Every structure is written in C-alpha cells, then in structure tokens.
Amino acid sequence: LIxxxxxxxxxxxxxxxxKREPKLNENTKNAMLIRGGNANLTVxxxxxxxxxxxxxxxVLYKKKNITRPFEDQTSxxxxxxxxxxxxxxxxxxxxxxxxxxxxGRMFDYHVLDMIELGVEKFVSLKDVKNSKCPxxxxxxxxxxxxxxxxxxxxxxxxxxxxxxxxxxxVPSIRLAGLEYVLHFTAVDGKIYMRSYKVLxxxxxCKIPRIELExxxxxxxxxxxxxxxxxxxxxxxxxxxxxxxxPKKKKNVSHDVFGTTYGRIHMQKQxxxxxxxxKMKGLKKRPAEKLAEDGGANPKKSKSA
Numbered sequence: 285l286i287x288x289x290x291x292x293x294x295x296x297x298x299x300x301x302x303k304r305e306p307k308l309n310e311n312t313k314n315a316m317l318i319r320g321g322n323a324n325l326t327v328x329x330x331x332x333x334x335x336x337x338x339x340x341x342x343v344l345y346k347k348k349n350i351t352r353p354f355e356d357q358t359s360x361x362x363x364x365x366x367x368x369x370x371x372x373x374x375x376x377x378x379x380x381x382x383x384x385x386x387x388g389r390m391f392d393y394h395v396l397d398m399i400e401l402g403v404e405k406f407v408s409l410k411d412v413k414n415s416k417c418p419x420x421x422x423x424x425x426x427x428x429x430x431x432x433x434x435x436x437x438x439x440x441x442x443x444x445x446x447x448x449x450x451x452x453x454v455p456s457i458r459l460a461g462l463e464y465v466l467h468f469t470a471v472d473g474k475i476y477m478r479s480y481k482v483l484x485x486x487x488x489c490k491i492p493r494i495e496l497e498x499x500x501x502x503x504x505x506x507x508x509x510x511x512x513x514x515x516x517x518x519x520x521x522x523x524x525x526x527x528x529x530p531k532k533k534k535n536v537s538h539d540v541f542g543t544t545y546g547r548i549h550m551q552k553q554x555x556x557x558x559x560x561x562k563m564k565g566l567k568k569r570p571a572e573k574l575a576e577d578g579g580a581n582p583k584k585s586k587s588a
Contacts, residue, residue, distance in 0.1 A: 303368075304368060308525055308527055308528055309528075312341050312451065312452040312453070313341070313369075313370045313371050313389075313447065314341050314342060314343065314367070314368060314369040314370065314371065315338055315341065315342045315343070315369055315371035315372060315373060315448060316342070316343045316344075316345065316363055316364065316367050316369040316371070316372045316373075317331045317334060317335050317338075317342060317343070317344045317345065317372075317373045317375075318345045318349055318351075318360075318363065318372065318373070318374045318375070319331060319345060319346070319347070319348050319349065319375055319376075320348065320349065320350070320351070320374060320375060320376030320377070320384075321348050321349065321350035321351070321376070322348075322376060322377055322378055323348065323375050323376055323377055324377040324383070326377070326383050326403060326406055327375035327376065327377050327383055327384070327385070327403070328375070329406070329408050330375060330383075330385065330403060330406060330501070330503070331344065331373065331375050332344070333408055333409050333500070333501040334373060334501070336409060336419075337423075337449070337479070337501070338448075338449070339419050339420065340419065340420055341451065341452075343367045343369060345363070349363075351374075353374055353386050353388070353395070353398060354386075354398075354400070354509060354511060357394075357395045360372060360374070360388075360390075360395060361390070361393055361394055361395065364390045364393050365393045369390075370389055370390045370391075371387075371388070371389050371390070371447060371448050372386075372387070372388055372389070372390070372398075373385060373386070373387050373448075374386040374387075374388075381400070381402065381508065382402070383402060383403035383404075383406075384400065384401075384402060384403075384508070385400070385401045385402070385403060385505075386398055386399070386400050386401075387399055387401065387444060387445075387448060388444070388511075389444060389447055389448075391513075391517070391520075391521040395511070396513045396517070396518070396521055397440060397444065397510075397511060397512045397513045397518075398510075398511045399437070399440070399441050399444060399507065399509075399510050399511075400507070400508040400509040400510065401475070401505040401506065401507060401508065402505065402506045402507075402508050403503055403504070403505060404474070404504045404505070404506055405502075405503070405504035406501065406502070406503055406504075407500055407501060407502040407503075408500060408501055409499070409500040409501050410500075411500060412498055412499060412500035414481065414497055414498065414499055414500075415481065415497075415499075416481070416499060417463055417464045417481055417499065420451075421461075421463060421464045422450075422451040422452065422454065422461070422464070423449055423450075423451065423464040423465065423466045423479075424462060424464065424465045424466070424482075425445070425446060425449060425450065425466050425468070426465060426466070426467045426468070427442055427445075427468050427469075427470075428467070428468070428469045428470070429468075429469055429470030429471050430470075431470040431471075432468075432470055436512075437507065437510050437512070438470055438507075440510075440512055441475070441507070442468075445468060449466055459484075459492075460484070462482055463481060463482045464479070464480075464481060464482065464499075465479065465480040465481075465482060465496060466478075466479050467479070467480065473506065473507075474504060474505065474506050475504075475505040475506070475507065476502075476503075476504055476505075477501075477502060477503040477504075477505065478498065478502050479498070479499050479500060479501060479502065480496040480497060480498055480499055481496070481497045481498075481499045482494060482495075482496060483495040483496070483497055535547040535548070535549070
C-alpha cells in the first residue's frame with residue numbers, strides 16, 4: 285500500500301495531524317469497545333460497565349459490527365486508525381462460545397496480541413448499591429495467583445490488563461486519590477475480577493484505617509483462545525527511543541537493594557612520604573635513620 289501525504293488545509297486538520305505524530309512521551313492509550321453482530325444483553329452490559337470504568341479514555345461503538353477478530357482483523361485495524369485507539373474489547377455471543385469477550389492491543393495500527401475470555405458470572409455496577417468512584421479515577425491494580433508468573437499466556441494477559449486499565453501516567457499521587465482498586469485473581473483455571481472502593485476511616489493516628497467496599501463490576505472469566513505476538517515483534521513493540529533512556533554513568537553501580545556504589549581511580553601513592561600527625565611515638569629512632577642513610581654516621585668526627 286502506498287500512502288500519499290497531503291498538506292492540511294485548515295488549522296483544525298493541522299492540529300489533528302500533530303496529535304497523531306510520534307512523540308517521546310506518548311498520549312494515554314485509548315480503548316475502543318465494540319459489539320459483535322450477535323451480542324446479547326450480558327455482553328452489552330459488560331461493555332457498558334467497562335466503558336464507565338475506563339472513561340474518558342474509551343470509545344463505545346453502540347452499533348453492531350459483524351466481524352470475527354480471530355479470522356479477519358481488517359475491521360479492527362480500520363476502527364483503530366479511525367478512532368486513534370491502541371486497545372480494544374470486542375464482545376459477542378453464540379452457541380459455541382457464549383458471553384464472549386476478546387481483549388487485545390495494537391502496534392502501529394495492527395493487532396499485536398489478543399486473548400479470548402468467557403464470562404461465566406457477571407455482577408453489574410447497577411446491581412451493587414454502593415457509592416461509586418468519580419469518572420477518570422486512576423485505579424490501583426492487584427494481581428494474585430502464581431499463574432500470572434508461571435504461565436506465558438497468563439503473563440501476557442497480565443501485561444494486557446495492566447495496559448488496558450492503568451490510565452494516565454502521573455508524576456505524583458496523594459493519599460485521598462487512592463480510592464479505587466481492581467483485583468485480579470487467577471486460580472483453578474479461572475480469572476476473578478473484582479473492583480472495590482477504598483474507604484479511609486479514623487484510626488486514632490496519622491495513618492488512616494483502610495476498608496474495601498465492593499463497588500462493581502465483578503466478573504468470573506475463563507480463558508479460551510489466544511493470539512500472541514512473536515518474541516521479536518513483542519520486543520520491537522517495547523522498544524523506547526534513545527532520548528528517554530537514562531544516560532549510563534561511568535563507575536557507578538547499584539546492588540539488588542538499591543544502594544549506589546561509586547568507583548574512584550587514583551594514582552599509586554607513596555605511603556612513606558605521607559604526612560602524619562607529629563607525635564613522639566611516631567618519631568623515627570636513630571637506628572632507623574642510619575638504615576635509611578646507608579649506615580653513614582651523620583655526626584661529624586671531632587677534630588684532633
């Protein structure tokens with residue numbers, strides 16, 4: 285395919301193209317949520333709740349789109365380029381794979397990897413009668429289970445979930461802003477997703493007492509099909525520009541505990557000429573002086 289570059293005719297088009305240009309610090313990743321051609325009420329409710337959690341960095345397509353991501357990915361790549369989204373969540377339902385979700389991400393507007401998940405149990409935001417977090421709250425992500433570290437597919441799923449829910453990168457945080465927790469547990473071949481609101485209670489000291497209140501949505505998921513990128517392509521997608529890499533300092537090293545060590549190069553010193561504190565105990569004896577002078581007596585002989 286050959287793409288021809290056209291110069292923008294309006295300032296609005298110019299700003300639009302500038303936003304999509306490569307940057308050293310990329311924008312926050314947006315996600316598109318797409319309904320399949322035969323999505324049922326459960327899948328539609330899941331997409332709406334994930335959209336409510338992900339806002340404002342998400343786009344929800346309300347119309348049905350007849351596509352099969354594992355067989356044909358051209359429509360996903362078209363929507364990705366149209367909405368400038370690098371993450372996607374596709375929902376569908378059929379007899380062979382009921383209540384089906386496909387979560388994935390893009391690299392250069394092409395599908396990098398995607399994982400198919402089946403919804404076995406779902407509790408909506410509306411079903412939990414508790415207070416909710418405000419829109420745009422950055423969640424704290426917790427992963428429990430050895431499968432996220434041992435199995436390659438679960439390890440890639442963990443990376444995908446972190447990418448999907450992490451939100452914007454912030455330089456600093458405040459204690460009152462830590463009010464939303466997303467907990468993922470992998471056990472017995474299932475993934476349990478739970479969301480909680482953090483309540484800061486009085487404890488009688490400076491550090492507050494923390495309580496978790498279930499907020500919704502909650503999902504019981506099971507892994508189905510996977511489409512993972514090759515190691516070379518995955519490594520290429522993680523490559524960072526040289527300007528962002530920290531400059532290596534010479535003769536400075538760190539241990540596993542974060543302690544910094546420095547190495548200093550000095551010329552060889554003659555310790556015999558080292559000036560020390562003048563004390564009686566450090567004075568040289570006459571025998572030592574004779575040995576240094578080669579045995580000659582420094583005193584002059586008396587004349588006859």
